[in-house]
Amino acid sequence: MQVLVVDDHPLFVDGVRQVLKKLNSSAVVSGANSAEAAIVLLESGKAFDLVFINLMMPDTCGLSVIYRLQEQGIRFPTVIMSEEDNLRSIRSALDMGVLGLIPKSFSAEQILAALAYILEGNIYIPPATNKQLSALKARRFAQTGNITRRQQQVLELIAQGYTNRQIATTLYLTEHTIKAHVSALFIELGATNRTGCVRIAKSLDLI
Secondary structure (H helix, E strand, O other): OEEEEEOOOHHHHHHHHHHHHHHOOOOEEEEEOOHHHHHHHHOOOOOOOEEEEEOEOOOOEOHHHHHHHHHHOOOOOEEEEEOOOOHHHHHHHHHOOOOEEEEOOOOHHHHHHHHHHHHOOOOEOOHHHHHHHHHHHHHHHHHOOOOOHHHHHHHHHHHOOOOHHHHHHHHOOOHHHHHHHHHHHHHHHOOOOHHHHHHHHHHOOOO
16 A cells, blocks of 8 residues: 655654554555655656645645646545645545545544545545535535636635736646636626735635
């Protein structure tokens, strides 16, 4: 069993390695401490049976790795990890087909149980988080059902202060395409600039 853990903390990689060994003594766990290092490994042709990605790392959002793989048509069974309930990022990752969420606050026993559940072919989301995600989805649909998944991704990056060029780099799209998504967001939200777009989106609980 080949596993890749994308996380900037070596101790966490070692912890996942120990947990996986309890599930499968032959598990081989590799680590990547940045999105760039992970992409090199994942695009190298090496096969992985499971990929763990930390959603929030110092150099980038872990979602950028998932975006990249999706754009390249590369598919690996993927599980996301998070230190906090960033519901919108979690929702975006789940929409792209990840197998579940494991909070980094979980104990070794909880991680073991969640992994066993995932490896049985299920999708694992902590019950409390799942309830929050359902409520978020209901609110979004009631407020605006016309924002596409890609536009939502762009909106979240605008809120983080990314420029069009930075968003294009993160999502592996052209800057022209990003400009089109930004314009569509302005129209949908009734905004005239990026600041107003973010303000309105926050008032609607979209970000």
